[in-house]
Structure formats: C-alpha cells, structure tokens
Amino acid sequence: MRDIKILLADDHAIVMEGIKEVLSADEEISVVGTVANGEEVIRFIRRNPNSVDVVVLDINMPVMDGISCSRQLKKEFPELKIIILTMYAQKSFVEEIVKLGIDGCLLKNNTGKELIDAVLRVMSGKQYYDRIGTFNSDEEEVTQYKLSERELEIIKLLSEGMTSGEIAEKLFLSGHTVKTHRKNILRKLNVSNSSQAVQFCLSNQLI
Template identity: 60%
Template structure:
C-alpha cells in the first residue's frame, strides 16, 4: 500500500516540484495539495493522509499553528516540516509540538522521499538540520539568546505576543514564555523597563 502524502505550500511552483519528486517514487502517492493551514484541516476532515509535508510560511494559518491543530485532532497523521530556517529554538519548538521530522527547503530532492519513508517507519528525521543548530547564540553581556533579542526588538516595536508569534512562526505561549524569561534575566518588571534596557544596551 502506498504512503498517502498531503503537500502544503502556498507557492504553486514549489508544489509542482514536490509532486514531481514524490511521483517518481513507487511507494508514495500524493493524495492532495493545500496552500494554507486551513485547507490542510479541511482536507483531513474529508480524506485520509498518512503524512503531511508542511511549509512553515503560509497565509491564513501558518505551518506551526496548523501542525498544533493537526496533532490535537489527528494524532496519527505524521508531519514533515519544510523550512528555510534551522535555528535551535525553532527545532525545539517543532519537537515540542510533536512533529516527526524537519527538512531544509534546499534539500528536497531524493532526501524528501527518504525522510517520508523514515518517518512512516516510526523514526524521526532531524539529522541534517541538527548540524545547522548551535548553542553559541548567546550574548555574554546579558545572557540573552538571539531569539530573545529578536523578541525584545519586536516588543519594543509595540507588537503583541500574538503578532510576534505570527511573525516568527511560533506559538503564542512560546512568546509569552520568552518574554517572562527575558524580564527575569534583565531584572525588569514591565515593557517600559524592557524598552529602557534595550536602549541602554543598544539593542534598538
């Protein structure tokens, strides 16, 4: 029986390329395509898929929110994320959700079908992306990670936790946890003090 794969990406040319790669594999069948997270959920409500090859940056509902909803409603469906990013914090986020694998968009040739088969065998697929992750992204002056500094800048721009989550393709709760950790690290109690800290340390 062939592995039924649902492709989700908002770029038609990417979908076409993914379909071409997977169609060359005898054991894989592309059972559907979607251009955003809501279409993924609508498809699964009507039809079965064994695994979703899911892009992160999509309109209407991004890949992270979609993956969270899929795992909550269809836990048996496997998910393989396609991304341009490979930061450690991003990897931790998708592992937390329960996503089985992650593949860089620059490596979607034969590696994609290999990743699908491996995930369907009950294994994870994070091998190559691990080499792009690092624990060295921490400033020595105030011990804020690159991700935390990124969130500080967005908070200083006046963005809400929800807006930051949308912009960075992470969960709202993850942003709130980062904010809490940032305030604790710098000894601030509110956003005004955080902005002052950012100014004093030339973050903004």
C-alpha cells in the first residue's frame, strides 16, 4: 500500500480541517502538515524536503498566494506534485497555472472523492484538470461579476498601495463612498479582503 504524504495550505482553518478529514479517510494518504500561507509551505518543504509528495493549496492566501508559492516550489522542487484549489471557475486562471506546470486544479466545491482522485492521478504522473471545460471565458467573467468602471478604478488604485483616504482624495469622493465601493467589490467577487480582490482582478486582466 502506498503512503502518499500531503501538505495542506489554506488560511481558513475550518476549510482546511474539512479537507484534512476527507484526505485522511483514504488508506493511501497521510496528511503530514497544515499551514496557512505560501511562505509557510516553502519553509516546511525546505526543512522537510523528502517528507511531502503532494502540496494541496488554496489560491488566495495572505503573505504569499498559491500562484507565487507554486512558482517557487516548481523552481526548487520540480518533482513535487502541486494541486491548486480555487473558488473561481476561470479559464484565464487555468491557463496561467498550466504554464507553471502545476499538476492539478479543482474547484473548492468539488466532492472529497474528486480530490482523492486528483491526488492519485498526479501521483501516477498525470494531470488533473477534469472540470476546466465548464470554466468561464474571460468575457463571461467580466459580465458575471458586473464591476462598474468606478469599482475597477478603485481596485486599480488599491493595487498601487493607496488607502481609502488617499483614493477618496484623488477621486474627489467621500471616505464613506469609497468604503461602500470596497464592500460592494468584495461582495461581487465573493472574496474576504481587498488583497484578494486585487489579486483576482490582476489575474484576470481586469485592471
């Protein structure tokens, strides 16, 4: 029987515990560690280079996101298998991770069986991108999230490091109006903070 060693990375503890429970139920799989961001992933692998077969990581994490982490891991540990979990069904996103040589991609709402299937397949030397045919095109993504020109303008300024107060002054808006726009952006994109909103828009070339 194989013992596939997996490192999990997700900044939402409840989500990570659920994933850990699903994977640990399979006799061939062992979860050897859980971390909360990309930097912790890299530190773990560097300290334990032979103790991990597959890294399963969320795309949106603080400190270092899943894409940046994967890029670094593929440089340092090319034999390491990487599976990305995302809540966004976007073709442009998939194109980016395929270029990086990431081994698999699943939506976070997939079943536990699909995640186990993905782990087993990447360990056999294959890729797992079974659902990408249903992912949205770039044009559909923009329509789907219905960001206004003002909201895109605010995200662009956030990406440049500006605060709400600085944005309000630059755009001749009240601080309250800017904060309202920011709340609407997070709601439309279904993300929890402005960093994730910026990352989403950069990844999809919206700004």
